[in-house]
Amino acid sequence: MTAARKLRSSGNWWTVYGGPLLIGVLSVAGLISALLSEGPGRYFSWLALGAPVALTVWFFARRKRG
């Protein structure tokens, strides 16, 4: 770990829960949007609920090895 990264993630509330919270809010918005509207709501739900899957692929691709 670099010094900069260590500093950035030394443990404040936002760095720990910020990411999951944003994804959580996005997921809930996606779950509801498809329920309320058949057109745009549906497209938004694909993006919003696809985000956790996309993020997983993203972080998997750039994970640290060794």
Next chain:
Amino acid sequence: MVHTWSSLISTLFLLLLCITGLPLIFHHEIDELLGYDPKPEIAQPGAMKRSIDEIARTALANDPGRVLQYILWDKDEPNTVVAFTNNKVDGDPDAATLRAYDAHTAKPLGSVGGGPMLIFLKLHVDMFAGQPGKLFLGAMGFLFLVAIVSGVVLYWPFTRRLSFGTLRDKSRRIAWFDWHNFLGAVTIAWALVVGATGVINTLAEVMLSQWKANEIADMVKPYAGKPPPVHLASLDTTIERARTTAPGMNISFIAFPGTPFTSSHHFAVFMRGDTPLTSRLLKPVLLDGETGEVSDTRDLPIYLKALLVSQPLHFGDYGGMPLKIIWALLDIMTIVVIVSGLYLWIVKRRKHRSHAIAGQPSPQPSR
């Protein structure tokens, strides 16, 4: 401790739910493929739909000695009518026969919803153990929710020194630890919603009998003590009157007198709206079983509305095929969270045993 034990107790059952739930996301497609989802014949242009009374007669002739419980119209299959028959009006739901009929020709098209998916469904809903099995799985679902919430609390001490999305592969244990935290964190909202709506669904029968005991009993007060109808009113007349009572709505299903969805004297016609949300929010119209006259209509109580809205949120069947695929991927990610959690617990136990150290908090990786 809360996280460890709530997860451990429910682990096996959660795995069962996640694994059987996976094919169930695509049950419509699989049923279609295996021939358990009969399709109507292509109707002649301008062809008239047959009367529902005729379809009801055909259904009874097809299953002699049985009675009709429900007739149902699938929102996405306007040319098919599905008839439920059973050995008696309040017979065991597992004994019901579902057959599809062509709306234009009244021809039987085949049975609905049997085959391998029914086995997955039974395993998922009650493990072939009826209402007790269902409530048990509801309790396991509740433990799942407890595990998720307690996981959020533990997330702080375990990840506060790591930046979000850190996936290390220093050792097998650290790799699984990071995956457990990461996948748990990104699927949390979805898992909470699917878990909570699943738990609500296990209470469907309880809510239905609550509704019958209170609302329905109140709606049919003038009929108290009367014997059940001997000659049933015409279904077409009954449905037409229900339509007039709930203008702008379409029929979802009609429940015959004596079935769990109505009183012993009344037809209940359940009407639905046509947006994704209002098509779930049914409005019952109660009609006299002998005359077909409208007795009463009321909106469903809030708990049944919650149940009906929670169903799509559990099934993931309301946003087209892409949403189903995402649903399946999130389900697989949840399976990884469960399996990695179990693995981390086993490794921690083994370590504790060999070092004989007690009181160490969960799987803290060495830094």
